[in-house]
Amino acid sequence: MKPATFAYAKAQSVAEAVATLATHGDDARIIAGGQSLVAMLNMRLSAPSVLIDINDIPGLSDIAIEGDSLKIGALVRYTQALRSPLVAEHAPLLARAIPHIAHAAIRNRGTLGGSVAFADPAAEMPACILALGGSITLSGPDGDREVSADDLFLGLYETALGPSDMLTGLRLPLHTKESRVGFAEFARRHGDYAMVGLAATARARGDGIADVRLAYFSVGQCATRATGAEQALAVGDIEGAVAALETDLDPTGDIHASRDTKMHLAGVLLRRVAAQLSEAPK
Incomplete structure (x- = not known):
């Protein structure tokens, strides 16, 4: 089976991606690594009218310390996170979990942000972010807001993201000696x-x-x-x-x-x- 027909938009900024989401609402889907979405498209479990590619948006592949948090951009791939000294030092739970995720080819393309936004009940990353007490940065028409992981996951593939919201990053408390x-x-x-x-x-x-x-x-x-x-x-x-x-x-x-x-x-x-x-x- 092949996907239903859809239009394709390549966003160059978060603002452009959010504006496209606001225009198309529930008929739009964001694609980054595509490791879950493409399978759903092929099985026609999802049939959006437009796909919004966010892979060219600058800054979303960054991993950095900001204040007392480790910030992980939405486009950070599993392999990138696993190789990151910052993740190894400040978020070792992720370093333990990522090797269990699927296989190397999927880890090379799949993104942490995509996994959290998709909220598959069998996925490792949502549980890790929840265990860490992290927060999720959502960008929408009214700007950015932070949502606690405790408040993000609502049900089966259901999250607190609105139809015009885009997940842009994860914030995790820094690991300490305790x-x-x-x-x-x-x-x-x-x-x-x-x-x-x-x-x-x-x-x-x-x-x-x-x-x-x-x-x-x-x-x-x-x-x-x-x-x-x-x-x-x-x-x-x-x-x-x-x-x-x-x-x-x-x-x-x-x-x-x-x-x-x-x-x-x-x-x-x-x-x-x-x-x-x-x-x-x-």
């Missing part, structure tokens, strides 16, 4: 979407941890925080945290795994990630 991160996922084969995955952050406090954030993926309509498990883990109760997942999560069985299997895997991954969060940085 920061702890963990990541684990279970997939049938390397490169497959995870059956269940978990991204996590915490802060070292004495002999334990505090400020725990557990973001699961592939267990719901979107990346999901397990708040009950977070509270139990913060007081060192790992088994209590696993038990709390029964309330925190409500996965639906699919062709790969039943609900019970997904819940079992969620607990297994929680134990693994809890061990990672307890490790002192090397």
Whole structure:
């Protein structure tokens, strides 16, 4: 199957892309890496009247420290982020997660901003941004605004982006010597979407941890925080945290795994990630 007919616009600035979005509304789609969108176009799950190519917009491929945040432009590719010393030092959770994403050819083209905007419930990046407590920069007709990751993901492929909004960047808190991160996922084969995955952050406090954030993926309509498990883990109760997942999560069985299997895997991954969060940085 081939895509339905569409017009093509190549934006040279954020303002031009936003103006084109405002003109066409829900009939327009932004394309950057295209690793998800092109497949949807080919299957005619998406049939926009116009594609807006943002690859030539300057500045959106930058990675930089701004104040107390690491800013990652919407066009930063997975491979670029994985090779970035700034990401390795200041956002090591991303460095742990990116090698699990698909295969090299997809990581060479796919963008972090595109993954977050697409909000696939089985994708690693939305969960990582949620676990980090990051924020997302959205540009619209009225200018830029920041949306917390906690407020961005609303449902299945649904986010707080409006029809005229464009995701232009990600802001992540800088990693410190007290920061702890963990990541684990279970997939049938390397490169497959995870059956269940978990991204996590915490802060070292004495002999334990505090400020725990557990973001699961592939267990719901979107990346999901397990708040009950977070509270139990913060007081060192790992088994209590696993038990709390029964309330925190409500996965639906699919062709790969039943609900019970997904819940079992969620607990297994929680134990693994809890061990990672307890490790002192090397």
